[in-house]
Amino acid sequence: MIEVLSSTSPSYSLDGSVVTIGAFDGLHRGHLQLLKEARAEAERRSLPLVVVTFDQHPMRVFAPDRAPRLLMGPLIRHRLLQSFGVDVLYLLHFDQERAAQPPAEFVEQVLGDTLSAVAVYVGENFSYGANGAGSIADLEQQGTSLGFTVHGSRLLTVGEVDDSTPLEASTVVSATLIRSLVQEGRLDLANLLLGHPFGLEGVVVSGDRRGRTLGFPTANVSLGDGFVRPPDAVYAGYTYLSEQRYPLAISLGTRPMYYPDGGARLLEVFIVGADEDLYGREIPVLFVAKLRDQQVFDSEAVFRQQMERDVQDAVAAVEAWPSCSF
Numbered sequence: 001m002i003e004v005l006s007s008t009s010p011s012y013s014l015d016g017s018v019v020t021i022g023a024f025d026g027l028h029r030g031h032l033q034l035l036k037e038a039r040a041e042a043e044r045r046s047l048p049l050v051v052v053t054f055d056q057h058p059m060r061v062f063a064p065d066r067a068p069r070l071l072m073g074p075l076i077r078h079r080l081l082q083s084f085g086v087d088v089l090y091l092l093h094f095d096q097e098r099a100a101q102p103p104a105e106f107v108e109q110v111l112g113d114t115l116s117a118v119a120v121y122v123g124e125n126f127s128y129g130a131n132g133a134g135s136i137a138d139l140e141q142q143g144t145s146l147g148f149t150v151h152g153s154r155l156l157t158v159g160e161v162d163d164s165t166p167l168e169a170s171t172v173v174s175a176t177l178i179r180s181l182v183q184e185g186r187l188d189l190a191n192l193l194l195g196h197p198f199g200l201e202g203v204v205v206s207g208d209r210r211g212r213t214l215g216f217p218t219a220n221v222s223l224g225d226g227f228v229r230p231p232d233a234v235y236a237g238y239t240y241l242s243e244q245r246y247p248l249a250i251s252l253g254t255r256p257m258y259y260p261d262g263g264a265r266l267l268e269v270f271i272v273g274a275d276e277d278l279y280g281r282e283i284p285v286l287f288v289a290k291l292r293d294q295q296v297f298d299s300e301a302v303f304r305q306q307m308e309r310d311v312q313d314a315v316a317a318v319e320a321w322p323s324c325s326f
Contacts, residue, residue: 026071103129
């Protein structure tokens with residue numbers, strides 16, 4: 001089980017660790033490449049692998065209105081990091097004080113005093129400290145005195161993932177690129193570059209219970225602000241309940257069948273094979289593929305028939321999804 005710690009928690013230190021530092025939004029294939037390198041070193045040294053990241057995007061402190069929408073929440077991030085073999089997630093609280101911290105002080109405090117790093121893995125474009133003034137060269141120099149080595153991992157390109165996509169092969173795989181693909185509804189490409197399904201998460205809340213009258217009781221998932229969302233549509237996906245995976249028929253939208261003038265934008269999921277009371281529980285919703293656009297039907301009978309097809313198509317899409325540990 002991954003251990004999640006915060007820099008605001010009581011005093012914490014390790015006797016040695018292999019560390020990787022970054023934003024890790026989305027945990028895409030480029031991040032996975034970095035984590036694999038660090039994981040191999042941690043196993044070779046029989047030390048814990050620690051991921052260091054901020055507890056919020058820095059832009060949320062400096063310019064909240066311009067902060068990018070994130071690709072994942074903590075529930076999905078923790079599950080993914082655990083599946084990648086990470087032992088400790090160390091969350092740095094980001095505020096004005098942290099933003100002003102000199103690079104050398106950051107390294108000594110976090111990598112030295114707290115984590116006792118022996119090896120540090122970062123992307124080749126890594127910078128740190130106040131105004132991003134610290135470079136990999138600076139990190140290497142300080143590592144020499146503190147007793148750790150530094151490894152700058154080359155950035156992954158789209159062509160290295162799949163050279164048959166319509167994207168420019170030399171484009172670097174990044175959270176910014178994947179964020180745009182999700183928002184444009186290009187879920188197949190987004191999931192390809194992620195290496196796992198894009199996901200949202202939230203708490204199940206009470207709805208209008210109309211799905212029960214149609215024979216498809218749905219769970220309404222309340223979504224927090226600040227996260228990327230795909231366009232309104234019906235999707236196939238899956239969730240986890242008590243560590244078991246269940247297929248989902250997902251509806252994201254304003255329910256034009258019942259609110260032709262526009263209702264509240266909701267995320268509703270029909271969980272195939274489960275009938276649990278989920279009110280108040282937080283669940284992940286992983287998006288595998290788009291099934292169709294939102295539609296208005298001539299009658300509830302026709303709508304019910306379409307929902308039956310949606311469920312069948314969702315199960316088939318999930319079964320066809322490439323096997324992965326998440």
